[in-house]
Amino acid sequence: MSVQRGINIGVALFIVSEALFFxxxxxxxxxSITAINPFELPLLNTVLLLSSGVTVTYSHHSLIQGNRAGTINGLIATLVLAIFFTFLQGVEYSVSSFTISDGVFGSCFYFGTGFHGLHVIIGTIFLAVAA
Structure with a gap:
């Protein structure tokens, strides 16, 4: 019981540290900057990420209920959304009018989105292996 409690606390602290990091x-x-227009590609990527949260939650609940088809369908939908998000993040990088060496703006943008993209890619790999 104490081991499970320690694991739960560890996961909670990891999630809190990730939230504070971002x-x-x-x-x-x-x-430090004037923000880019959030109602274009960033909005679409946000919708994709929120949708993938819904589909992975559906998959998790299907797994708990023993619904194998729902679990697999939820995982596949999540993987498709994650891959599409990663593709659109690459598009966003290629059409940006700034670089990582353009001062604080470029550094913060590429650092933040790069780490976030890395998290999505790692999660996509983990889910693909699980599927």
């Missing part, structure tokens, strides 16, 4: 990155980004 909060710091985005705070620096928005504090």
């Amino acid at each position: 909060l710091a990155i985005f705070w620096a980004f928005f504090h």
